[in-house]
Each structure stands twice: as C-alpha cells, then as structure tokens.
Amino acid sequence: MFSLDTTENRPPVVVDLPVGFRGTRERVYSPTVVDPTAAPGLVIAPANNMAYHVRWGFTGEWALLHVGSGLPAIGAIWGAGLGHVREAASLLADTGIDWTASRDALGATPRVRELAIRVHEQVSDAVRQARPVRLRESSWHLVPPGWLALVVEPGGEKWACAALTTYTDAENLVIRHGVGDVLPGYDLEICRESEPNWALRCARQHCRNELLDDEEYGPLQDTDRREIEAEAREQGWRHLDDRRLLCPDCSHQFQPTRPVLDRY
Known part of the structure; x- marks a missing residue:
C-alpha cells in the first residue's frame, strides 16, 4: 500500500x-x-x-x-x-x-x-520536477552505534552473528540462543559497534518508508553511504538531488501523468 x-x-x-x-x-x-x-x-x-x-x-x-x-x-x-x-x-x-x-x-x-x-x-x-511538494531536508540520517552478538570459537576467534539496536535485544538473543549447549566450546558475547551507521528514508515528508536490508529484517544500515546508495538503486529508489531520494512507492505516484512543459 x-x-x-x-x-x-x-x-x-x-x-x-x-x-x-x-x-x-x-x-x-x-x-x-x-x-x-x-x-x-x-x-x-x-x-x-x-x-x-x-x-x-x-x-x-x-x-x-x-x-x-x-x-x-x-x-x-x-x-x-x-x-x-x-x-x-x-x-x-x-x-x-x-x-x-x-x-x-x-x-x-x-x-x-x-x-x-x-x-x-x-x-x-x-x-x-516529478517530486512531492513537501520534502525532508535530507533522506540521510545517522543511527547510533548498534550492538553485536558475537560467536566466540574455541580458539578465541570472534565473528558477528547479529546486529541489534539495543543492548536488551542483544542480551535476549544471547540468552535465547546459547550456542554452548549445541556447539561445545563455543560461546556468545555482546559488544557495541565503534561507529554510528547511516540509514536512508524517503525524502517525502510523512512517508515512513526506509531502505530495507534484503538479507535482514529491518532498515539497511552501514558506515559507508556508497554501499547504501548502490542498494537503493537496486531497489528502485530515485535520486532527486545529492541529499534526497524517493522510495519506489512515492517515485511512482509523483511522476507526471503526461508530458509537462517548463514555464516560458
């Protein structure tokens, strides 16, 4: 919808x-x-x-x-x-x-x-201009550093298995999925990311659509804006200018229905 x-x-x-x-x-x-x-x-x-x-x-x-x-x-x-x-x-x-x-x-x-x-x-x-009247100043916004649930291997090597917004979410995941019971010698621990992430939302005011991660449940977040822009192009988001992009829903509804001439 x-x-x-x-x-x-x-x-x-x-x-x-x-x-x-x-x-x-x-x-x-x-x-x-x-x-x-x-x-x-x-x-x-x-x-x-x-x-x-x-x-x-x-x-x-x-x-x-x-x-x-x-x-x-x-x-x-x-x-x-x-x-x-x-x-x-x-x-x-x-x-x-x-x-x-x-x-x-x-x-x-x-x-x-x-x-x-x-x-x-x-x-x-x-x-x-094929755009809404009411626009946000920017589609980009910073997301505070998230929390990582790390799998700790017997040799001490660590790798992230999930990125979560709050410490409570990460703690609940660790408690719910204690890997030591399934994989002896393995463990889970929590740490915080070192940098904030960028995320992208539709440039039209009042639109709640955000660029979603097609491999996770939730908005796509990354420290590199270029990675997010590449994914936005893949998902059909349209650039209005250097700071603003329209989601596919709004891009479709804010296209002229017939050729429109510029003022003369």
Whole structure:
C-alpha cells in the first residue's frame, strides 16, 4: 500500500457529484466513489469532461472537488497524478479555510482564491520536477552505534552473528540462543559497534518508508553511504538531488501523468 499523508487508511465514501449535462445547461448528478482527503469538505474523484459542449467522458486523471458543489476546488493541474492531488488537498487543509462551507461563502472570501492560486503554483512546480511538494531536508540520517552478538570459537576467534539496536535485544538473543549447549566450546558475547551507521528514508515528508536490508529484517544500515546508495538503486529508489531520494512507492505516484512543459 502507498503511504500518503493521513488519508491512506481512510475508507472511500460515496457522494453525489456532477458527471455531465442534460440538454445544454442542466447538470446531471450521480453517486460517485471518492477518496477522502486531509481537508474536510474536499474529496478526490476521477476527473471527467463536464463542459456542456464537450462529449462526456473520464479523462484518466484526478480532480480535487468541493463536496458541497461538486465543482473543482482549484484549477486543473496539468499532469498531476494521485500523489500530487492528495498533496494539494493537504496544503489546502493547512490554510485554515473551512472547506465545508458553501461554494458561495468560499467565493465571497478573497483569501480563498489567493490561497488556491498559491497551492496550484506549488503543486504545478512539483509536477514539472516529478517530486512531492513537501520534502525532508535530507533522506540521510545517522543511527547510533548498534550492538553485536558475537560467536566466540574455541580458539578465541570472534565473528558477528547479529546486529541489534539495543543492548536488551542483544542480551535476549544471547540468552535465547546459547550456542554452548549445541556447539561445545563455543560461546556468545555482546559488544557495541565503534561507529554510528547511516540509514536512508524517503525524502517525502510523512512517508515512513526506509531502505530495507534484503538479507535482514529491518532498515539497511552501514558506515559507508556508497554501499547504501548502490542498494537503493537496486531497489528502485530515485535520486532527486545529492541529499534526497524517493522510495519506489512515492517515485511512482509523483511522476507526471503526461508530458509537462517548463514555464516560458
């Protein structure tokens, strides 16, 4: 499942939305399954052509709609996929505007139009750059030195059999797997790593995905960032710049749905 802000685990709801016209000007409404957003009063639905002079049909993209009127909350954002439309809703939610108000009440508030234009510009820029609007300063973070469970051979040679986050975890492993009972002369002991490790998390704010170790249960950690970057490329992470990478889930959802031209 994709991890996108606060709406990812909310069930879809059904609302009556305009889906076309009868005759020339009379709107036709139909129950429509929509995606709730972080902004009460705004939902995401499949976009469709609603102009009375255009043949009705889905466009294959997404629209951020005002529930009370069924009309777009902001202008169409060319090439915006589901991730970008959800971000637009999250940005509008943070403006302090009551989006459950009627369309007329919202239209009579000058600040609403100003904020909608600002959000439209922010998201449009992000679509052009194939990235989220909200990014962490860096995907890299340091992890305190971990604890190692070492196997001690009869001759005194030692080798690590597990790397753990806390001393308690390492102690529990040693107690649970005393190798002396199975391999006479062998023992287990605990020591701490000498250096902190680097780990990698998705650059999008609120995304909880971390680069995982494909041989262990948990995040990949290493003192050498080059090793982590190589594994990230193998797992499909995408570089945004020297400090930030997107996980495969976010990389997919924050790609333009159609070619987007730079501003001129």
